Amino acid sequence: MSAGVVTEAEGLTPAWLGEALGGRVDDVVAAPVGTGQIGTCYRLTLTGDGVPASVLVKLPAADQGSRDLLAGAYRGELVFYADIAPTVAVRVPTCHYAAITPGSGDFVLVMEDLAPAVQGDQIGGCTVAQARDAVTNLAGLHGPRWSDPTLQDYDHLTLQSPADIDLLTELAPSTTELFVEGLGDLVSLEDRATLRECAEVVGPWSYARGERYALVHGDYRLDNLMFHPDGASGSVALDWQTLSLGLPARDLAYFVGTSLDPEARRAHERDLVAAYHRALLGHGVTGHDLEECWEDYRFSMVQGPLVATFGCAYGTRSERGDRMFATMVARSCAAIRDLGTLSLV
The missing domain is CATH 3.30.200.20 (Phosphorylase Kinase; domain 1)
Structure with a gap:
């Protein structure tokens, strides 16, 4: 009852x-x-x-x-x-x-209630060990139903339609300007340029690589994860209201790109992608080698600026929120430049 x-x-x-x-x-x-x-x-x-x-x-x-x-x-x-x-x-x-x-x-x-687990800190970032644990857990979302056509039987789970992509393409430049104007000096001149470049390629980026899809969390970041207070593995993912279907590496790039400071990311991102890929294979994924996974990761880094600019421009503003989005953008824009992401679109 x-x-x-x-x-x-x-x-x-x-x-x-x-x-x-x-x-x-x-x-x-x-x-x-x-x-x-x-x-x-x-x-x-x-x-x-x-x-x-x-x-x-x-x-x-x-x-x-x-x-x-x-x-x-x-x-x-x-x-x-x-x-x-x-x-x-x-x-x-x-x-x-x-x-x-x-x-x-x-x-x-x-x-x-997951207490005494503690929530991740989007502004403070995380350790490399926490990142490895989180991306391994992420593979548990993507791998078991990798390119599973029955996922589309759910009314609310659909791949982006041409109409959705066209609307996103239309809104991206103006949304980027709202973000830049709203955050002002929190966004560097270099990052402003990268954001504007990202806004111009949202359309072709959204259409590309549709042959691979899985369940995508859509906001897989530190504030939506819980970690053991003693540093042990076993992170737990929260907030499943943005679940959709899409290129799996969007979650991976979004998490790594927004969670680690550039120096740590540069030193460890290949190992983190490899750990994620090994976990995918453990969940039965085939026909997706490590090099393809790495290229998807590089390509998908646009997800960070896309989510941050729209989330900030149209969400409820707060002092912490502004600092959080600025930090996410600074980290992911650095990754986009380091990885040559825009050259892949």
Whole structure:
């Protein structure tokens, strides 16, 4: 029997949680987590019998307009946890309960609390060991259903259509200018030039290399990953609202390019790509050798500026957000220049 959908923190009562979790909840203490820009999240501390000591609960945005706009993304995340996650090997939080009201953005998602794991820091970056762990985990998303045509049976999972690419091509130059003007001195003159060059090739870049596709997270970066506090391997990926189909190396390039400072990336990126490739082979991928994987990585580095400029220009601005996007752009633009990415488009 379903516990139904709760959309406000006030509805997370002991009775509702007991039904959702299949146990008895005597008391619940809720504390907000995160900034709540595209939804709200709470850590719940529970006492009772047959239930976890704590869980995380994701609810929709408080604003009804935002909730309706994000309904497709909410639905996609629930489908991922319910139907797709069991078919791949990427580490994700255990989903205890998920429900959505058909035709709306009203949903609830009750997940494993990963504490004491700690969230990655997009501005601070990560160690090479953390990067290796994260790209190996990423291969667990891509490899098991590499170029699997049945993925397109999901209504919300489609390859970019010509109409989508044409719109992206049209918006990219003006979006880049909004980004540059908005962040001002946070973006160097050299990076501004690279961003503008990227904006001019978005169309052909988006159309290219369509013969290889897989599930693509779309925002696989440090803020969306959890790491063991003692440095052990076993990172966990969060936030599956941007899942789509595309060239798998877009996730790989986006993560490496935005997570490591240029000096560390230059020294270790070939080893990181090789570790990712070995993991792909372990998940059954064939016909994709290391050199092709490396070339896809170089080519895909445009993903960093593309996501950062659109995310910043059209998202909710904040001081940390501005510094975060500027850092992501500085790192990925350096990678684009180092790797000769634009010469491959």
